Amino acid sequence: MKARERLQRVLVASYPPSFRRRYGDELASLVEDNDSPWRDSVDLALGVGRAWVAPVFGGAPLEQRRARLQTTTTTVLGAWCASLLAAGAFAKAVDDPPLSGLHGGALTAYDIGTVVVEATAAAVLLAGFAFWLTVIIPALRARRRDVALPALAPALIVGVWLGITGLVALFAEHIVRHRSIALSWPRGALTLTVLLAWGAVTVVCAAGCAASAAVALRRAHVEFTRLRVSTFVAGLATVGIAAQAAASVVCLAALLRARDVGGVGPRDGVFSAGSVVVVVVVAAVAGVSAVRGLGAMRGPHTT
Amino acid sequence: MPRVADDPKWTDPGLLVMGSLADGPKHGYAMVQDVVETTGVRLGPGTLYGAIARLEARGLIEALDGGDTRRRPYKLTMRGVEVLEQQLAGMQRFAALGRRRLTRLSPVLRGAS
Numbered sequence: 001m002k003a004r005e006r007l008q009r010v011l012v013a014s015y016p017p018s019f020r021r022r023y024g025d026e027l028a029s030l031v032e033d034n035d036s037p038w039r040d041s042v043d044l045a046l047g048v049g050r051a052w053v054a055p056v057f058g059g060a061p062l063e064q065r066r067a068r069l070q071t072t073t074t075t076v077l078g079a080w081c082a083s084l085l086a087a088g089a090f091a092k093a094v095d096d097p098p099l100s101g102l103h104g105g106a107l108t109a110y111d112i113g114t115v116v117v118e119a120t121a122a123a124v125l126l127a128g129f130a131f132w133l134t135v136i137i138p139a140l141r142a143r144r145r146d147v148a149l150p151a152l153a154p155a156l157i158v159g160v161w162l163g164i165t166g167l168v169a170l171f172a173e174h175i176v177r178h179r180s181i182a183l184s185w186p187r188g189a190l191t192l193t194v195l196l197a198w199g200a201v202t203v204v205c206a207a208g209c210a211a212s213a214a215v216a217l218r219r220a221h222v223e224f225t226r227l228r229v230s231t232f233v234a235g236l237a238t239v240g241i242a243a244q245a246a247a248s249v250v251c252l253a254a255l256l257r258a259r260d261v262g263g264v265g266p267r268d269g270v271f272s273a274g275s276v277v278v279v280v281v282v283a284a285v286a287g288v289s290a291v292r293g294l295g296a297m298r299g300p301h302t303t
Numbered sequence: 304m305p306r307v308a309d310d311p312k313w314t315d316p317g318l319l320v321m322g323s324l325a326d327g328p329k330h331g332y333a334m335v336q337d338v339v340e341t342t343g344v345r346l347g348p349g350t351l352y353g354a355i356a357r358l359e360a361r362g363l364i365e366a367l368d369g370g371d372t373r374r375r376p377y378k379l380t381m382r383g384v385e386v387l388e389q390q391l392a393g394m395q396r397f398a399a400l401g402r403r404r405l406t407r408l409s410p411v412l413r414g415a416s
Binding site for chain 1: 332357359360374
C-alpha cells in the first residue's frame with residue numbers, strides 16, 4: 001500500500017463516529033475508486049476538520065437534535081477532563097511551592113479559580129453519577145455488555161490511576177527522604193522519567209475516561225428527554241470551565257506583572273502559560289458545543 | 304477565457320451535487336464524474352461527502368434503500384427539487400440581467416479602447 005493510500009485511510013478513520021457510521025464505507029470506496037491524487041488528501045483533511053467543527057447529523061429532526069445533545073454532552077465531558085488536568089498543572093506551576101508573586105490580585109484570582117474548579121468538579125461528578133446510573137442499570141438488566149463495559153471503564157481507569165499515583169507518591173516520599181542520593185546521576189534521570197511517565201499516564205487515563213464514557217453514551221442511544229438533563233449539566237460545567245479560564249488568565253497576568261520581584265520564573269512561566277492556553281482553548285470548544293446543544297434543547301420532545 | 308483563483312464562483316458543492324442528481328439517482332463516484340464532465344469542477348471526497356451530509360440533513364436529497372452500502376445512490380427529494388428550481392431560476396434571472404448589462408456596456412468599453 002502506498003503512503004498516500006495509508007494516509008487517506010487514516011483520514012477517513014479520523015471523521016467523527018456519527019459521520020463514519022453513515023458515510024464511512026462510501027467515502028472509503030470513493031477514495032479507492034478514484035486513484036485519488038495528493039490534492040484529495042488535503043481535501044479529505046479539510047473535510048475531517050469541518051466535520052468535527054460543524055458536525056452534521058442525519059435522520060429525522062428529533063434524531064438530529066438528540067445526536068446534537070449527545071455530542072454536546074461528550075464534548076463538554078472531554079473538555080472538563082482537559083480543564084481538570086490544566087488546573088492541576090497550573091496549581092503545580094504556581095503553588096507548589098508558592099511563587100513569591102502569588103499574593104494580592106494574583107492570589108485572589110488563584111483562590112477563585114480553585115473554588116470554581118472544585119465546585120464544577122463536585123457538580124459534574126454528582127450529576128454525572130446520577131446520569132451514569134440511568135445508563136448502567138438498564139444496560140446491566142438487558143445484559144448489554146457493549147454498553148456496560150465502556151460505562152464501567154472510567155471507574156476501572158480511575159482505580160488503576162489511583163494505584164499508580166500511590167506508588168509514585170511512595171517514590172516521591174523516598175526522594176524527599178534521600179534527596180541527595182535520589183537527585184544524583186543516574187537516579188535523577190530515573191526520578192524525572194518516573195514523574196514524566198506519571199504525567200503521561202494521567203493524561204492517557206483522563207482521555208480514556210472521556211472516550212469510554214462517550215462510547216457508552218453513543219451505544220446506549222439515550223433518549224432525547226434524558227439527554228436534555230445531561231446537556232443542561234454540560235452548560236453549567238461550561239460556565240465553570242469558562243470561569244476557571246478567566247481566573248487563570250487574570251492570575252497569570254498578575255504573576256507576569258510581578259516578574260521583576262521574582263513573581264514567576266521561565267520554567268514555571270512556560271508551564272503555567274501552557275496550562276492557561278489549554279484551559280482557554282477547551283473553554284472555547286465547550287462554549288461553542290454548549291451553545292449549539294442548548295439551542296437544540298428548544299422545541300418539541302416528539303417528532 | 305482563462306479563469307483565475309480570485310474569480311467569483313457559482314460552484315457551491317451542494318448546488319453541484321443537486322444539479323447532478325437532477326439527471327437521476329447517482330452514487331458518489333458517479334456524481335464526481337458527472338460534475339467534472341458538465342462543469343469542469345472536480346469535487347474532492349471530503350467536499351463531496353460534506354455536501355451530501357448537509358443536503359441529506361436538510362432533507363434535500365435522500366439515499367436509496369438497499370444495494371451496496373459502499374456505493375449507495377442518492378436522489379433529490381421533492382423539497383430538493385423545489386429548492387434547486389428556485390436556485391436555478393434565481394441564477395437564470397441574474398445571468399440574463401448580467402448579459403443585458405454587458406451588452407449595453409460593451410460598446411462603451413470598445414469606444415473607450
